[in-house]
Amino acid sequence: xxxxxxxxxxxxxxxxxxxxxxxxxxxxxxxxxxxxxxxxxxxxxxxxxxxxxxxxxxxxxxxxxxxxxxxxxxxxxxxxxxxxxxxxxxxxxxxxxxxxxxxxxxxxxxxxxxxxxxxxxxxxxxxxxxxxxxxxxxxxxxxxxxxxxxxxxxxxxxxxxxxxxxxxxxxxxxxxxxxxxxxxxxxxxxxxxxxxxxxxxxxxxxxxxxxxxxxxxxxxxxxxxx
Amino acid sequence: xxxxxxxxxxxxxxxxxxxxxxxxxxxxxxxxxxxxxxxxxxxxxxxxxxxxxxxxxxxxxxxxxxxxxxxxxxxxxxxxxxxxxxxxxxxxxxxxxxxxxxxxxxxxxxxxxxxxxxxxxxxxxxxxxxxxxxxxxxxxxxxxxxxxxxxxxxxxxxxxxxxxxxxxxxxxxxxxxxxxxxxxxxxxxxxxxxxxxxxxxxxxxxxxxxxxxxxxxxxxxxxxxxxxxxxxxxxxxxxxxxxxxxxxxxx
Numbered sequence: 187x188x189x190x191x192x193x194x195x196x197x198x199x200x201x202x203x204x205x206x207x208x209x210x211x212x213x214x215x216x217x218x219x220x221x222x223x224x225x226x227x228x229x230x231x232x233x234x235x236x237x238x239x240x241x242x243x244x245x246x247x248x249x250x251x252x253x254x255x256x257x258x259x260x261x262x263x264x265x266x267x268x269x270x271x272x273x274x275x276x277x278x279x280x281x282x283x284x285x286x287x288x289x290x291x292x293x294x295x296x297x298x299x300x301x302x303x304x305x306x307x308x309x310x311x312x313x314x315x316x317x318x319x320x321x322x323x324x325x326x327x328x329x330x331x332x333x334x335x336x337x338x339x340x341x342x343x344x345x346x347x348x349x350x351x352x353x354x355x356x357x358x359x360x361x362x363x364x365x366x367x368x369x370x371x372x373x374x375x376x377x378x379x380x381x382x383x384x385x386x387x388x389x390x391x392x393x394x395x396x397x398x399x400x401x402x403x404x405x406x407x408x409x410x411x412x
Numbered sequence: 413x414x415x416x417x418x419x420x421x422x423x424x425x426x427x428x429x430x431x432x433x434x435x436x437x438x439x440x441x442x443x444x445x446x447x448x449x450x451x452x453x454x455x456x457x458x459x460x461x462x463x464x465x466x467x468x469x470x471x472x473x474x475x476x477x478x479x480x481x482x483x484x485x486x487x488x489x490x491x492x493x494x495x496x497x498x499x500x501x502x503x504x505x506x507x508x509x510x511x512x513x514x515x516x517x518x519x520x521x522x523x524x525x526x527x528x529x530x531x532x533x534x535x536x537x538x539x540x541x542x543x544x545x546x547x548x549x550x551x552x553x554x555x556x557x558x559x560x561x562x563x564x565x566x567x568x569x570x571x572x573x574x575x576x577x578x579x580x581x582x583x584x585x586x587x588x589x590x591x592x593x594x595x596x597x598x599x600x601x602x603x604x605x606x607x608x609x610x611x612x613x614x615x616x617x618x619x620x621x622x623x624x625x626x627x628x629x630x631x632x633x634x635x636x637x638x639x640x641x642x643x644x645x646x647x648x649x650x651x652x653x654x655x656x657x658x659x660x661x662x663x
Contacts, residue, residue: 250584258589275590276541276574358574358585359546376472376549376577 193386195362196370203278203366204346207285208293211342212335214286215293220323222294223301238291245288249355252284256356276358281366284356285346292341300334301327333405340401344394434461435638438483440474441466442490442625443580444515444552444597448658449488452651460645462638470578472549478503478630485633486642488512488625490579491551495628508629512646514661515623516598517555519613522587531613533593534565543574543585543594552579555620556595562619598659605657617661625660 189197222234240248255262256274262283263273274280304327312322328335350368357364359373367390374383441449446468453464467474471490478484478498487504489495492511498504519534521527533539545553553575560566574590576582579597586594601608627646633639645651652662 253584253588253590256590272540273590275585354577354581356590358541358543358591359577360574372577373546373548375476376470376546378472378475 189385189389190382192361192365193367193370193382196365196367196386197389199278199362199364200347200366200368203281203285204343206282207289207346208339208343210282210286211289211293212339215290215338216297219294219297220301220327222298237294240288241291245349245351246355248288249284249352252287252352253356256280256283275356276360276364278363280356281353281364284352285349288349288352289342289345292345293338296334296338296341297331300331300337303334304330337401337405340397344397347390348394434463435636436463436465437485437633437636437638437642439464439466439486439488439642440478440482440484441468441488442471443468443578444490444599445488445513445625446580447603448513448599448655448660451654452646455650455654456642456645459650460638460641462641464642468580470549471551483632484630485636485639486627486629488627490515490623490625492624492626495626498628498630503631505629505631505634508643509626510643510647511624511663512627513625513655514663515552515555515625516617516659516661517552517559517595517615517620517623518598518601519593519615520586520596520601520610521593521612522589522610523592524609524611527593527611527613529613531615533613534560534563534569537568539592540572541574541585541591541593542569542572543576543582543591543596545579545582545595546575546577550578551623551625552595552597553582555623558620559595559615602659603657605659624663 218233218237222230222237252262253275254260256266257263258267258273266272266274274283308326308330309322312326317325348368349366350372353364353366353369354372357366357369359365359369365373367386371383371386371390374380374386439449449466449468453466457463467484471487471494474482474484474487474489475494475498478487479501487495487498492509495504495509499506499509519527519531521533527533534542544556547553547557557566560569574585576585576594579600582594583596583600585591586596598612598614601610601612627643629639629643656662
């Protein structure tokens with residue numbers, strides 16, 4: 187076999203992680219993006235800045251403080267222990283939650299842009315036709331913002347696949363649980379198994395290229411049509 | 413002579429003497445040796461005037477970097493095989509390799525009284541997670557695996573293992589309480605021959621193969637007097653006393 191079992195396991199785990207994180211962020215990120223697009227509150231600036239923080243913070247910093255927060259004396263850790271689900275570091279769901287933080291801006295920003303591009307006019311028209319706000323959101327806003335959602339979804343997914351520092355800090359490198367592709371490659375390099383590292387990296391490069399090609403190719407075509 | 417010119421002249425003379433005698437040495441240091449290296453570097457600089465620029469990290473990573481032209485002049489590895497490999501591949505100076513410290517492995521918890529002096533806690537299984545360094549890349553991780561195998565506990569403990577990329581990250585997992593116990597280097601929790609905090613089992617040396625930590629001069633440091641001076645200094649009394657006080661044995 188071209189890739190080892192461990193490598194395939196890591197790939198499957200990574201795809202699962204990225205898929206779940208993207209799904210969660212569609213649900214969590216959309217309301218935030220909507221609020222940011224609509225509001226004229228003085229909180230808009232500060233909230234936007236907080237949303238964008240993971241773009242700037244080094245993953246090792248984010249990872250270290252998530253490790254502290256999720257630990258037995260951290261606030262997330264105390265909360266999860268009270269709920270009886272134990273501690274999150276070194277678990278798959280710990281990675282999911284960390285990745286949700288880490289990939290948050292990649293979901294919110296494109297969706298927010300899409301909402302802002304729609305403007306207020308279609309909403310006013312829908313209101314004059316007596317559509318309820320919820321109705322308007324699902325039948326007018328969502329279809330119009332679909333391209334933004336696609337971009338956001340692809341970016342979030344791809345960004346989670348490429349995540350390394352945060353996973354390294356809170357993952358504990360457990361096969362089939364927290365050992366994602368990026369960590370597996372790092373492991374190969376550390377153990378001086380360069381041939382394995384090259385193979386897995388090649389898969390990663392090919393995957394990333396195809397994803398980005400699909401995204402930009404599609405955006406390009408979309409622009410021509412309009 | 414007016415004061416400003418006098419001052420300028422003094423400054424010029426001073427800087428000239430610094431240029432003539434003090435050199436800068438780039439050293440790659442195994443993560444577990446971070447604390448002793450800082451003390452040794454300070455003492456060495458005080459004595460010789462040479463400045464040490466140290467990078468701390470995993471030996472395997474340094475190996476890859478050195479192979480690809482990293483400017484390090486000395487490697488203080490966490491094992492004996494990496495320096496030997498670098499010499500064989502022509503990236504380090506033959507005959508410059510020597511053992512600067514013998515590593516000691518401990519089972520440690522950040523909580524006082526959690527680990528007993530005989531390490532019985534391992535067998536009772538009264539913990540959720542035990543942290544070790546990656547056994548494939550880190551010698552302390554390999555030593556920990558040897559202990560678990562020797563004690564016949566590997567199968568029982570395996571599902572609770574979490575792996576740090578190097579010994580520093582392994583310490584972090586235990587220090588933050590996310591793993592109750594972990595196999596780390598004595599040097600990380602000992603200072604001035606005393607345990608800094610928490611509780612530990614000092615694992616008897618016969619339970620694992622010796623952790624030889626070897627130093628080697630890399631090609632970039634060949635025939636540089638300051639580099640040779642540091643290698644000699646590491647074998648000297650001052651450095652050895654520091655190394656010993658952090659809980660390493662000496663060969």
